[in-house]
Amino acid sequence: MGRFRHFISVVILLIASTVGLRFLFEYIFALPIAASAEAGPIDTLFNGHYWMIAFLFSLIMVFMIYSVFVFRRQDDDETDGPHIHGNTKLEVGWTIIPLFVVLGFGVWGAVTLNEITRPKEGEMTVNVTGKQWIWNFSYPEQDNLGSGELVLPVGRTTVLKMNADDVIHSFWVPEFRVKQDLVPGRETTLRITPTQIGSYKLRCAEICGLNHTLMEADVRVVSDADFQAWVEEKSAAPAFAEMTPEQRGAFWASAEGFGCVACHSQDGTPGVGPTWKGLYSHEVELADGSTTTADDTYITTAIYDPNAQVVSGFNPNIMPQNYRDQFATREQEVESAEAIDLDIAADLIAFIKTLQ
Amino acid sequence: MSAATVQTTHDEAHGHEVPYATQIRSNRLGLWLFLFSELFLFGALFTSRFVLWGNTRPDLSQEVGLLATGVLLLSSYFMYRSETGAAYGDQKRFLRSALIAALMGLLFFIMVVVMEWNVFGLSGSLFGIELFGHLKPSDGVYGGVFYAMTGMHALHVLSGIVLILIIWWNGRRGVFTPERHWGVEATAIYWHYVDVVWIFFYPALYLMGQPA
Amino acid sequence: MLRTLKILLTSALTKGLVGQFVAWALGYGFIAGLRALRGMPTPWLYEPAVAFGAIVSFIGFLLAAGVLTDWLKWVVGKRTPLRHGTPEGKPEWSRYVNVDYNHKVIGIQYGISAILVLLVGGIFAIIFRIELAQPGMQWLTNDQFNTLFSAHGIVMIASILLGVGAMVNYLVPLMIGASDMAFPRLNAFSYWVSLPAVVLILAGMAVGGWDTGWVGYSTLSLRAPLGVVLFLLGFWINGFSSIASSINMLVTATTMRAKGMTLFRMPIVVWGAAAASIIQLTATQTVGVALTMTVAERVLGLNFFDPNGGGNPILYQHLFWFYSHPVVYVFVLPGLSIISELLPVYARKPLFGYRWVALSSFGIALVGFLVWAHHMFTSGMADVLRMPFMFSTMLVAVPTGVKFFSWVATIWEGKLPKNPPTPLLFVLGAISVFLIGGVTGPILGTIPTDLHLHDSYWIVGHFHATMFGGYIFPFFAALYYWYPKVSGHMYKERLGKIHFWLMLPAFWVMSIGQMSVGLLGMRRRVADYDPALGITTTQVLITLAALVIGWSVLIMVYNFISSARSQPVAETNPWRSRSPEWQIPSPVPEFNYDVPFEVVGEPYDYGLAGSVYTRNLAPAPSGD
């Protein structure tokens, strides 16, 4: 066979392989459904890359496998191959062409990035806070409404303003395609325009310590009307002054409050911190071997100065050590809005008492 | 053969190891590669300073800083004299200058680590100049960067001093000859290098940006 | 038996480990003592004491093992002739557990350590892969899972660096016609210092583990359990090994080449090793700074990264990736040059575009320095930085492509054997695997697609493919290819083929599976996943594939151990290579070339009748 015939065969194989692989990718490289406007241009770019991957992989592999099978020598054949040193034109060609291809993809990427990050009309802001290992959302335009789940109106661009309390976390809902880290000490933003009503899961994508796996929150995309209804229902929740200390305690412990539940279970399942079930007025064994009774003083110390008395079997330094300040700030906030004399730690203790 | 092996090692004689001249060529290249590598160490610290401090700097004693810099620069001159002394076989100049360079290095080290570092709880003043710094390691990024940069540099100064003392001690025992004094040459290059690093560190720490 | 035990117990290895332990205890005791003087009690596993002990411990290891002895003698002005050959009255193998200065011994020490460490890292992977096969937690806690995958990552990277050391040390002096590396003692230092580093990392798992992954991002690393300090210090100490060995390699290749060996007549492996060394020489320092800062922030209370004191957590990422991106090319450049070396031998054709292939290594290394922030596209770093890093990242594809195209052109019309021997199989496998790893890179380089893929299993698939294709497969190819040179015996071909045919398909399943689940929403570094993602079947397949890979590697280990005893003596040049090391007896004599050679032709001129690469010079006048 002459060189030309070889090339014809290879080109046919190459086309078949490229198309075949691209077809295969629909199955092995399937993406989740697209539920945001941002997903549109991103998926188009994905598609472009998939074609390039299929083509480049085929290009090298077809040539390689073809050579392996067509030009191979018999076991007893000791002769050498043709003495070809190289070919400068070819080398320049396969330097320049990929150069333009990758630059093209770079431009494509830049245009797409600009499209998905540029400010859009009628944006709504949601503040997102991530901390080990809990998500918290608040809606500044809806009277600072706080929530443990993220509820978004469909078709409206939401700007997420994100902060981390302790370590880096990352906001990722695969159906929305985009991802953004939450970095302690600075605010990061992410734009999402949900297009499909439905329920999704937000999962933290950046390793953030022990329970990174479990750092999830529900995301609901709802119609405008449902969103309004949800906001009203949420805002109508009783004021702190109208709640019992136990109810308040349960609220403080939840993701919307201070997120104690991320580490302390209420039903006895093991966690990062001791469970609250059956804690109050019971014996506690400490890491230094001594025992003590879980009374009000003990629990208050455990909240404000968690390293003072570490419970046996648990690690120090896991629990944040600034709850005294956090509580004080929050107490002031609430007290300036409602006529109430608040003691968050006491509320929590009242709540813990109910978990027997 | 035995007479000829006086100047060569066992390995050279057997043709297994490269001759001294080639070995020195390798040594020299190796040393410069090492110094090139260290450039990235100091470069990373230097960059961190600009990332973390931006256009500000902590309040440091200008007098002590200037004096320390002067002393270190001067020590480089003596190191140079020492090396040429070794190269020309002037044993006395070689040894004496090496010792002076080491002492000045020590002085620099004391000024930075004992006086500028606020870790030994010292205080006092001379001619109305505060002798001891008040920046603590725990003073946020100012403490962090200052202690990291001066500390890493001081570590190099200290090892330089140890190297000088080693060549001084060996020099006294006549280990070096005008033909064979790689140890002296290497120490000198290293000392100048540490000096040059400080020329970049000093303005970055003491001069640039607004005092905070 | 008793003699073996005695040699082992008095070996530098044992002494070093004991020395490390003793020094650690002393270092710990020193801090505890200082505290006691001030009337402060020291709690068990008090972090500054453990950290100080760890730093002292590696010096203890080196001192006790005798790695520093010669240098200390220099300090007091003593001459220290190099010891050569097997010490009298000791068996040959005892050289490998003692401090030896011969580059081939050190190369083999590196190689064996690399395989052992690979097995350790592999066992970690297999343990946590079994956990991941099914949703729900089966047999690990979150804590154990985090420690295992973090240790898996860093232990594997340590293994790669050891393996690269093996290839460079054994091959470079041989290929350039030198009798040894330029600095034999520094060479021994590079090897021995990496052992206490591995010990520290493994010890870190015992004292609480850590949960930061191999990247150790701040501020998580500031809050992680104690184990993280030992991980950071182990990583840091390994840096000494990298820097020292890169200096050694660069000097050796510059000053010790055979007569007539101009730059463009060097074997391609030397090019790859040189490019990799330049990266190791420089970038290692910046990660050293990042690691030092983290330890200082934890132990000494300095502030760099914690925003509460004004620090900047992103700074850590920049310093870290300034090293850790280029270092991926340290892993692959030697491996890729092995591919370039072996293909012409088997295809009986010159390496196509030798100069382009040689220079592309440098191209990759240099562009590799400009792309580090592509790991941080979602980190919230300044927006003006995202675009330039996107374009620079895309550029790396160009010099890498040159290599691929040249390989294909080399075997096009080349005469590969009909029944490919194991090294060739691994080379061809490497090309296919590195290719899929490579082409899944640009999709990460364009930011919008990376926003979906970042920190998903797509990344895990991408980098296992690049590292297996660029390092593991070529390394195995090199092990099989030079095995007869090193041991003097041929490996068992059948077992080699079984190894390959188990490992390649299994790897494909594992890597494609990882990419696939990543696209569907599987995050990295999670101990558990939601069955609703619909990825359970794939996860099971990945785990099964991992087990197959594990078994196949064990077959290789068995092959090498058993062949050294039972196989007949190998021919001198079983592959009909032109390279100089194949022209001398196997195993290679103590001083490599009894007769020095001169380079008179091109290295890869297969197929040109009558051409030779090297010609022996007149024998050197012998000493004595």
Ligand code: HEA
């Ligand atoms: C040996 C290791 C290795 C190698 C060689 C590479 C090669 C490349 N890598 Fe990879 N990478 C890793 C190891 C490696 N990587 C690791 C370990 C991580 C994760 C770290 C962590 O977070 O833990 C990572 C992560 C990583 C990221 C970060 C992803 C994220 O976390 O969000 C990115 C982003 O750009 C990236 C890109 C690339 C690119 C563009 C290449 C290029 O070099 C590839 C070039 C090759 C080709 C493109 C194929 C051949 C070329 C042709 C056939 C020519 C024609 C080509 C075109 C026209 C495109 N890699």
Ligand code: HEA
């Ligand atoms: C060269 C590097 C290298 C190699 C070879 C491997 C090999 C393997 N890797 Fe690893 N991997 C990394 C480098 C590497 N990895 C890195 C850097 C990370 C990132 C870590 C991070 O996120 O920080 C990672 C992360 C990583 C993850 C993601 C973890 C997570 O994000 O949660 C997974 C998951 O599947 C995985 C799997 C595997 C498997 C199954 C193998 C298999 O190929 C292993 C095969 C097994 C063996 C080779 C061992 C054989 C031995 C035995 C079977 C027992 C023998 C017993 C005795 C000798 C006593 N790896």
Ligand code: CUA
């Ligand atoms: Cu938060 Cu992972």
Ligand SMILES: [Cu+2]
């Ligand atoms: Cu990278």
